[in-house]
Amino acid sequence: MKNTKDRRRFLEALASFLVALPLLGPALLALVSFLSPAPREGGGEIPLLPLDQIPRDQPKRIRLQYVRQVGPYREEVERILYVRREGKEVIALSNECTHLGCPVRYKKEKKHFACPCHGGVFDLEGKRIEGPPPRPLNRYTVLPPKTKGGPIRLKV
Amino acid sequence: MKNPLRTLQMFLDDRLGLPQLREKFLTGKILPKGSSWLQTLGFAALILFAVQFLTGLALAFHYSPTTTSAYDSIRVFERSIPFGKLTRGLHHYGASAMLILLFLHALRVFFQGAYKKPRELTWLLGLALFGCVIGLGFTGYLLPWDQKAYFATKVGVNMASQAPIGGHEIQQALYGGPDLGPNTLGRFYVLHILVLPLGLMVLLALHLFQVQRHGITPPGVPVGQKGEPGPAYHPNHTFKEALVALIAVGIVTWLALKHGAPLEAEADPVDLAYDPRPEWYFLGLFQLLKYFPGSLESIAAFWLPNLFLLTLALLPFFDRNKERKLTKRPIALTLGSLFVVTLVSLTWLGAQDKPRHYRTPPHPLGASPQIKKGYLLVRREGCLSCHTYTNEKGQVFGETKEEDDAPDMADFDQTPDEIVEFLPNPESDIMPNFDHLKTSERRAIGLYLESIRAK
Numbered sequence: 039m040k041n042t043k044d045r046r047r048f049l050e051a052l053a054s055f056l057v058a059l060p061l062l063g064p065a066l067l068a069l070v071s072f073l074s075p076a077p078r079e080g081g082g083e084i085p086l087l088p089l090d091q092i093p094r095d096q097p098k099r100i101r102l103q104y105v106r107q108v109g110p111y112r113e114e115v116e117r118i119l120y121v122r123r124e125g126k127e128v129i130a131l132s133n134e135c136t137h138l139g140c141p142v143r144y145k146k147e148k149k150h151f152a153c154p155c156h157g158g159v160f161d162l163e164g165k166r167i168e169g170p171p172p173r174p175l176n177r178y179t180v181l182p183p184k185t186k187g188g189p190i191r192l193k194v
Numbered sequence: 195m196k197n198p199l200r201t202l203q204m205f206l207d208d209r210l211g212l213p214q215l216r217e218k219f220l221t222g223k224i225l226p227k228g229s230s231w232l233q234t235l236g237f238a239a240l241i242l243f244a245v246q247f248l249t250g251l252a253l254a255f256h257y258s259p260t261t262t263s264a265y266d267s268i269r270v271f272e273r274s275i276p277f278g279k280l281t282r283g284l285h286h287y288g289a290s291a292m293l294i295l296l297f298l299h300a301l302r303v304f305f306q307g308a309y310k311k312p313r314e315l316t317w318l319l320g321l322a323l324f325g326c327v328i329g330l331g332f333t334g335y336l337l338p339w340d341q342k343a344y345f346a347t348k349v350g351v352n353m354a355s356q357a358p359i360g361g362h363e364i365q366q367a368l369y370g371g372p373d374l375g376p377n378t379l380g381r382f383y384v385l386h387i388l389v390l391p392l393g394l395m396v397l398l399a400l401h402l403f404q405v406q407r408h409g410i411t412p413p414g415v416p417v418g419q420k421g422e423p424g425p426a427y428h429p430n431h432t433f434k435e436a437l438v439a440l441i442a443v444g445i446v447t448w449l450a451l452k453h454g455a456p457l458e459a460e461a462d463p464v465d466l467a468y469d470p471r472p473e474w475y476f477l478g479l480f481q482l483l484k485y486f487p488g489s490l491e492s493i494a495a496f497w498l499p500n501l502f503l504l505t506l507a508l509l510p511f512f513d514r515n516k517e518r519k520l521t522k523r524p525i526a527l528t529l530g531s532l533f534v535v536t537l538v539s540l541t542w543l544g545a546q547d548k549p550r551h552y553r554t555p556p557h558p559l560g561a562s563p564q565i566k567k568g569y570l571l572v573r574r575e576g577c578l579s580c581h582t583y584t585n586e587k588g589q590v591f592g593e594t595k596e597e598d599d600a601p602d603m604a605d606f607d608q609t610p611d612e613i614v615e616f617l618p619n620p621e622s623d624i625m626p627n628f629d630h631l632k633t634s635e636r637r638a639i640g641l642y643l644e645s646i647r648a649k
Contacts, residue, residue: 046429050221053429056436060241060443064248067281071252077274079560107560109274110258110266 076109083181085189086121089128092190097122097131097144097162104194115194119178120144120151122162128190130178131164137171151175219406220428226412227424229431232306233410234438235299241439242292243394245446246330249285250387257337259383261376264339265460269559272457283450289331291446293475296324304530307518308411311418314510316404319397321507326394328475333386335473336379344461345470347382348374353483356495374463417516459556462570469549477544478537555583555591555603555646568642571635575628577603583646600625604647610640 084104092098097120106113118133118141131151135142140155150167151160159168164175179193207213225233256275258267271278300320303309309317336347351374355365370377412421425431462468472480479499486494513526520527557569572578578592583603585591608616614636618629628636 049429049433053432053436056440057241057432059436060439061244061248063443063447064245064252064284067277067284068248068252068255070276071255071271071278071281074256074275076256076270109256109270110263110559112560 076111079107082106082194083191084194086130086192088187088189089123089183090187092121092123092128094123096146096149097129099144102192102194106194124163128180129163130180130192131160132176132178134176135171136166136173136175137169142175220432221426223427224423225410225425225427225431226415226421228413228421229410229424231434231438232302233431234435235295235302237435238439238442239292239295239299240398242288242295242442242446243398245288245443246285246292247391249281249288250391252281253285254387257383259337259379261339261379261461264337264379266559268338268457269556272454273559279454280447280450282455283453284446286455287446287449288443289327289334290473290475291442292327293331295442296327300324301530301534303411304526305520306411306413307417307515307523307526309510310513310516310518311510313404313408313411316401316408317510318507319401319404321503323394323397323401326390326397330386330390330394331473331475333382333390336382337386338457339379339461340458341461341468342456342458342471342473344374344463345468346472346476347378349470349472350476351378353495356492358492358496361496411518414519416518459573462573464574471547471549474541474545478540481540481544481547555585557642558645561645562641564638565642565645567635568638568640568645571631571639572642575631575639580625585646603643606643606647608640608643610637610644613637613640613643 082104084102086100086102087098100119100121102115102117102119104115106115120131120133122129133141133143133151135153135155135158137153137156137158140153142151142153142158142160144150145152149162151164153159153169153171157169158166158171160171160175161167164177166174181191181193183190253271256267256271256278258264268282272282275281303317303320332347332350336343351365351368354368355361357364366372368378368381369375370381415421459468471477482498483491483494515523515526517523557565561569580600581603582590582592582600585604606613614633617631617636617639618627620627631639
């Protein structure tokens with residue numbers, strides 16, 4: 039008697055599973071789609087400024103504008119960055135605080151970048167001096183000019 | 195100490211009353227004698243609706259309902275999102291499978307006389323559900339914004355405008371503007387992902403509520419008489435339901451993997467080389483329209499389909515024959531069979547009328563507006579009616595006759611500037627002059643040609 043009951047319960051469970059089975063795959067597909075961001079199409083280089091226009095002591099604030107393709111969209115992107123020359127190197131820093139993304143500002147008198155949100159402070163090379171940020175400011179990859187006297191280029 | 199999981203289960207069972215629901219709707223339910231495989235079709239359609247819902251969700255996360263980006267969003271989805279091609283394939287073939295299953299389900303109900311008293315409302319709700327699914331098919335295929343999307347929708351909406359009263363208003367409401375365009379796409383998107391699925395779910399709840407209330411029709415038992423008890427619903431019948439649903443989803447998956455969903459060239463209202471054809475389930479209607487010329491057109495486009503629907507809706511009310519056995523229902527048997535034969539023949543005839551169209555190789559994703567313009571010009575000027583284009587996968591676009599001897603577009607080596615010079619004066623006996631094109635247009639063509647061969 040107990041055997042018959044167990045058998046029936048097993049068959050009920052099996053039938054329920056089989057009913058749900060064709061939906062497992064599509065449910066997974068929906069999840070994968072949700073978890074997959076739209077792809078960025080290609081990378082680009084944008085010409086910035088000729089070397090002689092980039093200051094050595096104080097960083098120069100620049101508004102960067104370019105068009106990029108993300109998934110089906112052509113996006114107009116605008117970013118703020120600070121460029122400065124140090125020795126032979128050009129340092130191009132993003133103004134996004136690495137803590138939570140607030141825009142850092144350059145304080146001329148103190149020669150550092152300060153975040154207006156949670157007190158993060160970075161030095162001229164973007165290294166953290168104070169506050170909660172876990173990493174230095176992000177640096178753009180700078181490529182040398184293609185022609186002598188031409189503009190340096192940024193990888194975006 | 196008591197098992198805490200067991201305690202939680204007892205708590206939920208008591209508060210939710212699940213065991214009683216289970217007993218009432220699943221394990222305690224007995225189907226009438228004679229219920230078998232034919233009674234599994236509606237359930238399989240329901241499972242496919244769930245598949246459509248889930249795959250539709252996956253598509254919606256990446257779809258962009260604007261005329262400038264819809265087509266590219268589909269291309270990105272298929273190319274870059276994991277299982278994108280499979281997902282869209284499932285959604286495409288799932289829609290067809292659902293229609294076929296619903297059609298067979300309706301035929302079962304008709305030939306077994308299951309629409310008769312007391313199940314008149316179940317039948318009417320079923321018809322409304324079928325309407326929703328057709329609506330989903332119709333609104334869904336505009337969304338990729340390819341050639342089929344554009345032209346089949348135009349034809350479909352113009353058919354709706356044949357209504358003797360309010361035809362123009364229906365057309366304007368569907369277009370959401372003076373003509374088929376961005377507004378239409380937005381509207382169809384809302385209809386497809388919100389209005390119709392929601393309506394379908396409400397109707398479905400009512401339909402299933404009616405099925406619960408009146409039970410499955412005992413096959414062959416006349417109206418008013420009680421049938422004998424047959425198999426238990428769960429698990430005996432649910433095994434059959436699961437198997438049929440699994441087979442249906444299996445076939446859909448196989449088709450999706452093998453063929454993928456078709457995507458034609460991006461919609462172009464002025465492409466004169468395109469022969470529009472509807473999705474296969476509208477081919478019968480498409481064929482029917484050919485038999486009614488000119489002034490009689492509204493008969494095929496409006497009166498015949500609508501009178502037929504009205505007849506179906508009123509069927510349980512004027513068919514007073516109490517018998518359910520087919521042998522005792524000669525009129526229903528004759529008319530029903532005649533309808534099936536007519537529909538299948540019309541669909542088959544419609545499918546014989548093969549469209550003549552060649553695809554133009556798509557411009558690269560994220561191409562500049564100039565390259566896109568060049569792509570459109572190559573289509574409009576009909577370059578591929580003489581030239582072919584073979585891509586790096588060996589896929590050939592266009593058709594060429596041997597005597598034309600026109601080179602493959604992948605072998606062109608001219609720069610855009612050389613194309614600008616070449617087109618108005620090809621110095622060839624066969625190739626026409628394209629001197630009606632502006633310099634900027636010729637340059638766009640040159641840039642497009644460069645983009646499809648530059649690798």
